[in-house]
Amino acid sequence: MSKLLVSPSPHIHSKDSTKSLMLDVVIALIPAVICSVVFYGWQELLVLGVCVASCVLLEWAITKYMLKKPSTIGDLSAVITGILLALNVPYTTPWWVVFVGAVVAIGVAKMTFGGLGQNIWNPALVGRVFLLVSFPTYMTTWSKPQGLFGVDAVSGPTPLGAIQEGLMQGSTVQELTSAYDYKDLLFANLGGSAGEVCALALLAGFVYLCCRKVIKPWITLSIFATVALTSLIFWVINPARFTDPLFNLLTGGLVLGACFMATDYVTSPMSVWGGVVFGVGIGFLTVMIRYFGSYPEGVSFAILIMNSVVPLLNMWFKQKKFGRK
Amino acid sequence: MSKNTFRIGGVHPHDNKISRECAIEQLPLAPTVYIGVSQHIGAPSVPCVAVGDKVKVGQVIAEPGGFVGAFIHSSVSGTVKSIAPRADLAGRASTHIEIAVEGDEWLEGIDTTDTLITTIPEDPKAIIEKVKLGGVVGLGGATFPTHVKLSPPPGSKCERVIINGCECEPYLTSDFRTLLEKGEQVVVGAALLQKAMGGVPCTIAIEENKPEAIAHIREVIAKLGYKDMEVMVMKMMYPQGGEKQLIDAVMHRQVGSGALPISVGAVVQNVATALAVYDAVQKNKPIVDNSVTVTGECFPRQANLLVRVGTPLKYIIDYLGGIPENAAKIISGGPMMGRAVANLDAATVKGTGALLFLTEKQTRRAPETHCIRCGKCADACPMGLEPFLLNKLSKNADWEACEANAAQDCIECGCCLYSCPAHIPLLDNIRVGKGFALSAIRARAAAAKAAAEAAKK
Structure with missing residues (x-):
């Protein structure tokens, strides 16, 4: 010990950090992610991968090249936005549509306002709604789940759409x-975007x-x-x-x-x-x-x-x- | 599990009572002590000895400097060497009386035996007078002169005495050890306080992480046959030992903003204060020493020490083996509300309750990030404030808005900063806003008083 630290109280901090809280949300989403991959197969995995990767990458690029500030991807909030957006679109959505969704979610809804904590609207939802009104064909043609090893994909509307x-x-x-x-x-067991299909897995996360x-x-x-x-x-x-x-x-x-x-x-x-x-x-x-x-x-x-x-x-x-x- | 606790906010830091098994031991006398004249809230005391005077333990060396003031007694016997400014633990200079220790001779009339005296004086005024003469101040942290607290303003009435044995700050164990080892004295001290307040009932509040103390105090109360005194087992919750929070937990009454506990009929005294009251009234023994917990994971020798007032911190630390290599911060008090020590040559005061050693890893603040509006600070605030909002208002220097949003009610417990996941220094900023809000309120009160006086003329 060379010199004494002196600062105002309190001198200890809870273990919570933004990152630990966000990590908990990611953990809570795991059952739903596993469910959706099992029910929809590798295509869902692709959507999830593209979504999470582009959200994280976009946030990193925006903070580094546009805002010229330290990267904030370490707080994991971009990962959550990615997972949520992926769970909000049909597994048949082409990868470039998913990417556009990520651009809107992270680029427009989140970083424009100043990043995590500053945004008014939920980024994943803004991305989803943007896709819904811009690409209605991709977003409303749903397929019944074919399963990880299934082959017979049957196209059809979601239960609500059908009604x-x-x-x-x-x-x-x-x-x-x-x-x-x-x-x-x-x-x-029904058609719908990935996150719509397994209420039980979502409730477990909740x-x-x-x-x-x-x-x-x-x-x-x-x-x-x-x-x-x-x-x-x-x-x-x-x-x-x-x-x-x-x-x-x-x-x-x-x-x-x-x-x-x-x-x-x-x-x-x-x-x-x-x-x-x-x-x-x-x-x-x-x-x-x-x-x-x-x-x-x-x-x-x-x-x-x-x-x-x-x-x-x-x-x-x-x-x-x-x-x- | 007990459900008794305050109704708003609070946090659960790990209690880390690692020194709970260490019995209170007497610290050998230091060669020199430095007794400050402002060890309490209120006017500094006025020295009444001169350089060269011989003093005995318990002899008055400084007299109250005003109504809200306290007697200060010599904690050792010896010769007054100097009366001069000296740096306190924050490094600020204030007058200290330096006494070179010679032997350990106590003033005549002080009962230094262990005999328990249970006869309680009939006259409440006599009790309060002896408390005043004993230099008793609140030892829970605020060091408010006890005799002032026991003399409620006309028109207010005390309905219950609450003895605060919560010790809700992590690490601290001196109150716990006092309850275990001097339970009888604390209980008689509580009975004295009851008498002083006109025979009102008394609650001794102890958190449930101290089951031995709860059992022991219950036993003592039964043995002494006190009818109007009970132990209330409290849920573990910080800051339960805060005066307003404890009154809410025990009596379900909330003290208004800027008001005193007596306005809801409560008088709260800490366990150590109850013991000091016993000593002052039954034994004629003023506050010359107090229990200090010396602890920390990085500190090799945990201890609860009985320390004479004015002992240099360095002397205590050296007695226990010196500062550990990996200690980065020394705190006088608990980790939530204690003050970081900047000066090891500083001497203990009546209110010194602990010396806590933290490593850099335990205490280093993480870098601040954006507020994520999680609301954890507002959930944690025991005063029902919105720390995230006060933080912003304070940074914007909008003092009027700080006052409108009750920054002045902040008790500086640290729950907001403790729980903020973005590591925003909420309390640091709120303290500034609180200061400005309070001075605005005081300035208005002073102006109103002056106007009223001018109107009278």
Whole structure:
């Protein structure tokens, strides 16, 4: 010891760092990643690889050559954006479309605002929605999972897409949903983007994050509760026109969105009550878009819309201060 | 598992009580002690001895410099060598009385035996007077003169005395050892405080990581037959030992911003203070020594020492084998709220509770990165503040906004900085905002007072 360090208190720090928290999110996504690769095969692996690699590479290049600042890829947030974006697109998406998604997610939605912590909207969702409106063909032609070793890929719409189409042709919801076994939805056996197909694997990741105290469950639970309640009301009124609550909970990436996208630190409110209101907003908008919108699927839009009001929610819903009214 | 704790925020640092098995041992007398005149909150005391005077242990060497002030006693017997400015542990100079130690002769009238005296004086005023004469100050960290705390302003009424045995700071074990080894004295001290406050009930709050202390104190209370005194087992949570937090945990009442604990009917005293009250009232023994935990993973010899006030830090460290090679920081107090020692020649004060050695790895701050808006600081803040916001307002020098967002309520517990995953020096910046907010509030109060006086004329 040559000289004494002198600095203000506290003198110790918790083990948490941005990197350790992000690593926990990556770990929580592993079950879903494994599931999607098993169900969709090597093509899904390619999408994941391209997505993660381009997100990380883009962030590195932007910080180095455009911002001329130390690289921030070490915090692993670009890896998460990559995985989430990959889980949000069909496994049949060509690699260059995936790359364009990564450019929008990292380049536009994240780095333009100043990088991690500064962005207003969830980068992966911005990338996804950009692809959805720019490349509808790739983004809406879904194939039923063929499995890691399967060969018979069958093209078809997602459950939600099929129902919207069916309704327009005059069928009732009962006729249309009878084609689906809810167990399949829970265990992943239906067409959809990778992240939409295995609710159980996603929920396992969510439970892990809650146990590790990385996230608090209130946002996710309030989304689930709102979707269930809102669709229950509509379903009771007219079961022929509106899908039932369980179907709404298990389809269209709601689980992925509620567990991993809406809970993103940067783009969600800080206080518990702010989070609950945020979740209620997402749940309600999701159901409204699904029932009355022109897109069959509403989670992405709902989350992005609610992302925009987070600063207001942070202002309106504050923790009660000690000893103050 | 106990559920008793405060309702807002808090963190769980590992408690690291590695010196918990070390019984309190007497540190041999240093050849020279340096007794500071501002060892407490309030006006510095005024020396009442002259260079060359012979003093005995327990003799008054400085008198209170105001209502909020305290007597200071010689902790050794010997000759006053100088009364001069000397650097404290932060390196700031203040007046110290230097005494060369000669023998260990105590002032007549001080009972130095171990006999437990349980007879409690009838007159509360007599107790408070003896507490004042004993130079007792809050030993939990704030060093607020105890007799002032025990004299509530007219109109306020104490409903409960809380003895703070939480010791929620990691590493510290001196209160734990005191509860175990001097439990009877602490309990009688608590009874004295009850009497001084008009016979109100008393709660001794101890965190559940000290089961031996909980069992022992319960036993002592039963043995002494005190009816209005109970032990409350607290959940482990930092900063439970904070006065406002402890009152919330024990009484479910929150002290308002800028208000005193007495406004909700509470008087909180630390375990070591209760012992000092016992010594002062029952034994006529003023504060001349206190228990100091010397600890740290890198420190080879853990210890809880009974140290005379004014002992140079270097003397204590040398007694235990010197500074370990890999120690990078020495902290006076705990790792969350303690102060880093810049000057090893500094002497202990009444409130010195620990010397903690941390390695560079344990204490080095990681580089600051962007806020990721995780809200962990707001979750951790026991005052319900928004550290991320105060941090920004403070950096922007927007002092009005700091005040509007209650920067002045910050208790500087360090929970925000401790839990920030982006390693943002939140508390460092908030302290600045708090300072400006507090001075704005004080300036307004002073202006209002002056205006009221002018109106009277």
